[in-house]
Amino acid sequence: MNDTARTIARDGFVIEPEDRRAIEHERDHYEQPQAACIEALKIVQRRHGWVPDAAIPAIAEVLGVGPADVEGVATFYSLIFRQPVGRHVILVCDSSSCFLNDYEELRDALSAELGIGFGQTTADGRFTLLPVCCLGACDRGPTLMIDDCTYGPVAPGDVADLLEGFA
Amino acid sequence: MSVTRYHSQLRQSAAERRAETHPLTWRLRDDGARIGLDEYVGKDGYAAVREVLNRQSPDDVVATMKEANVRGRGGAGFSAGMKWSLTMKGGSIPRGYLVCNADEMEPGTFKDRLLLEQQPHLLIEGMILGAYANHSRYGYIFLRGEYVEAARAVQQALDEAREAGWLGDDIAGSGFDFDIALHTGAGRYICGEETALISSLEGKRANPRAKPPFPGQSGAWGKPTVVNNVETFCNAPAVMAHGAKWYQDLSGELSNDGGTKLFGVSGKVERTGLWELPIGTPGRELLERAGGLRDGKALKTWLPGGGSTGFLLPEHLDSALDFDTIGKLGSRLGTGLLTVVNEDQSVLSLVRNLEQFFARESCGWCTPCRDGLPWTVKLLQALERGEGERGDVELLDKLADDLGPGKTFCAHAPGAAMPLASALQYFRDEFERGVTHPPRTAHADPIPVGQI
Numbered sequence: 001m002n003d004t005a006r007t008i009a010r011d012g013f014v015i016e017p018e019d020r021r022a023i024e025h026e027r028d029h030y031e032q033p034q035a036a037c038i039e040a041l042k043i044v045q046r047r048h049g050w051v052p053d054a055a056i057p058a059i060a061e062v063l064g065v066g067p068a069d070v071e072g073v074a075t076f077y078s079l080i081f082r083q084p085v086g087r088h089v090i091l092v093c094d095s096s097s098c099f100l101n102d103y104e105e106l107r108d109a110l111s112a113e114l115g116i117g118f119g120q121t122t123a124d125g126r127f128t129l130l131p132v133c134c135l136g137a138c139d140r141g142p143t144l145m146i147d148d149c150t151y152g153p154v155a156p157g158d159v160a161d162l163l164e165g166f167a
Numbered sequence: 168m169s170v171t172r173y174h175s176q177l178r179q180s181a182a183e184r185r186a187e188t189h190p191l192t193w194r195l196r197d198d199g200a201r202i203g204l205d206e207y208v209g210k211d212g213y214a215a216v217r218e219v220l221n222r223q224s225p226d227d228v229v230a231t232m233k234e235a236n237v238r239g240r241g242g243a244g245f246s247a248g249m250k251w252s253l254t255m256k257g258g259s260i261p262r263g264y265l266v267c268n269a270d271e272m273e274p275g276t277f278k279d280r281l282l283l284e285q286q287p288h289l290l291i292e293g294m295i296l297g298a299y300a301n302h303s304r305y306g307y308i309f310l311r312g313e314y315v316e317a318a319r320a321v322q323q324a325l326d327e328a329r330e331a332g333w334l335g336d337d338i339a340g341s342g343f344d345f346d347i348a349l350h351t352g353a354g355r356y357i358c359g360e361e362t363a364l365i366s367s368l369e370g371k372r373a374n375p376r377a378k379p380p381f382p383g384q385s386g387a388w389g390k391p392t393v394v395n396n397v398e399t400f401c402n403a404p405a406v407m408a409h410g411a412k413w414y415q416d417l418s419g420e421l422s423n424d425g426g427t428k429l430f431g432v433s434g435k436v437e438r439t440g441l442w443e444l445p446i447g448t449p450g451r452e453l454l455e456r457a458g459g460l461r462d463g464k465a466l467k468t469w470l471p472g473g474g475s476t477g478f479l480l481p482e483h484l485d486s487a488l489d490f491d492t493i494g495k496l497g498s499r500l501g502t503g504l505l506t507v508v509n510e511d512q513s514v515l516s517l518v519r520n521l522e523q524f525f526a527r528e529s530c531g532w533c534t535p536c537r538d539g540l541p542w543t544v545k546l547l548q549a550l551e552r553g554e555g556e557r558g559d560v561e562l563l564d565k566l567a568d569d570l571g572p573g574k575t576f577c578a579h580a581p582g583a584a585m586p587l588a589s590a591l592q593y594f595r596d597e598f599e600r601g602v603t604h605p606p607r608t609a610h611a612d613p614i615p616v617g618q619i
């Protein structure tokens with residue numbers, strides 16, 4: 001691949017041409033390019049699993065905005081990861097209805113099974129554990145999301161079986 | 168495997184739901200599959216758009232929505248018709264934006280998900296009517312990032328609608344043009360606040376903005392912008408098809424508010440779920456539909472509409488679930504999804520959980536919210552451990568007051584104050600029981616966390 005087909009930032013982060021096209025396509029949905037910032041971060045995250053610091057100026061360049069404008073956004077939103085995450089991200093609902101349905105027991109069972117707490121990744125790089133706001137599935141609490149799927153109710157005793165399905 | 172993937176599910180079977188009485192859900196299938204374009208159109212879908220865009224003026228739509236008294240279903244209950252009448256339009260004013268608030272993150276709320284996943288065409292039809300009434304040129308559906316299934320359903324429906332000419336230029340031969348894009352979020356509850364949502368849509372940090380100017384005057388990219396909840400838009404097609412009087416009659420004697428509401432129940436009840444019922448239906452009927460509390464427990468207290476509403480008592484179950492009635496009880500209808508607490512559950516712990524949520528989700532702009540909420544959490548944790556000091560409960564009273572309406576930039580802090588203040592009022596003994604120390608022996612004078 002030649003260099004002109006790629007966007008290379010100063011410190012060498014590469015936005016794949018396909019991702020660049022996707023970001024440019026998103027940009028056209030809005031009145032100003034800054035609006036595509038969150039989607040651009042998500043596009044980069046989809047490929048790399050997270051958003052490394054070096055990606056920020058590269059995204060800024062595609063959008064034609066300042067790196068500070070991208071960085072400010074990247075640090076604000078909870079679903080933009082600024083550290084490497086595991087192959088699967090577990091989002092555990094810690095809001096009120098799940099709390100009333102014994103969320104804390106589920107959280108403890110997950111921690112025990114994985115040997116990690118919130119904000120951590122298992123040593124084998126398989127799972128990252130994070131809390132999340134009400135998943136809008138409160139009729140089936142306690143709930144959690146693994147990657148793109150929501151599950152509920154998840155009893156502490158279900159945890160081992162559930163996680164087994166994720167390589 | 169014993170764990171099941173979550174699917175949004177209405178608790179009423181098709182046999183109970185009729186077009187005349189269940190405008191939001193009558194088309195839904197018992198198997199919960201998405202209603203595609205053909206099925207939607209086959210069941211009168213987009214008929215209101217065809218009729219209204221060709222035969223009525225935008226002002227007619229505003230007038231009918233006002234008369235029907237469709238009150239905002241996102242939680243605040245502001246009349247949608249009134250909001251639409253205040254949008255700047257006409258003359259040299261540029262056509263602006265119509266935004267659907269599908270950021271559903273209010274603890275205990277799972278209603279918009281059902282409409283988004285199973286009947287996205289109803290939302291699109293409602294948004295077209297809204298756009299016509301507000302002279303909007305372009306629409307966005309601001310969907311929370313975690314609603315992956317809903318994103319798929321909405322995107323499919325947008326593509327189908329555009330293909331069939333319900334979006335784009337010259338909709339239904341009326342000369343009106345309007346299109347909608349799906350915008351998915353990246354987390355943070357505050358994005359649901361309508362001015363923060365506009366900031367987020369513009370690709371910025373989701374900080375709320377001062378009002379005035381109201382979004383209807385100057386919103387996204389400085390243009391007139393109308394923000395409504397998913398369920399609010401979903402009411403518009405039936406209102407326009409059957410008229411304001413019909414809509415008002417749906418709730419009949421039960422309420423001055425018109426129409427039906429997606430109500431729900433979560434917590435330890437026999438049958439949690441969602442039901443479409445006339446607005447003004449009493450909480451008791453909902454609790455009965457939910458089969459009462461699990462394991463024969465007694466009801467201790469309940470939240471009428473999410474984490475930012477005030478606690479109510481069992482004696483309030485016979486009150487109409489509508490905006491004014493619940494407001495008069497000192498709470499708010501909010502999203503109308505009940506959270507049920509049984510006799511064995513601690514209100515103190517639940518309030519601690521709620522305030523942790525509000526503290527984490529504060530955008531950090533104003534002091535009472537940024538510093539007051541973590542402080543509140545610390546005090547609640549101390550009380551929970553039985554290590555509170557004399558004066559802590561009174562301090563919580565003061566914090567609840569400082570977080571109240573009018574003292575912060577947006578309604579996030581007042582939302583946090585409401586469950587706290589009402590819990591202190593109704594369940595004060597639970598808080599007092601946690602006080603075991605004289606002042607300044609258990610914990611250092613609580614330090615505003617922002618200063619540590």
Ligand SMILES: Cc1cc2nc3c(=O)[nH]c(=O)nc-3n(C[C@H](O)[C@H](O)[C@H](O)COP(=O)(O)O)c2cc1C
Nearest residue numbers: 239240241268270271359360361395396399578579
């Ligand atoms: C902190 C906060 C979060 C909110 N979250 C939502 C939300 O997720 N969905 C929503 O429709 N309204 C939410 N609202 C209410 C919106 O600000 C706004 O009132 C609503 O979208 C207007 O639509 P409606 O009049 O149709 O209800 C929230 C308000 C606050 C203060």
Ligand code: SF4
Nearest residue numbers: 530532533536577579
């Ligand atoms: S009240 Fe809280 S969430 Fe709202 S603007 Fe102030 S700090 Fe931000």
Ligand code: FES
Nearest residue numbers: 093098134135138
């Ligand atoms: S509180 Fe957990 S899904 Fe709503």
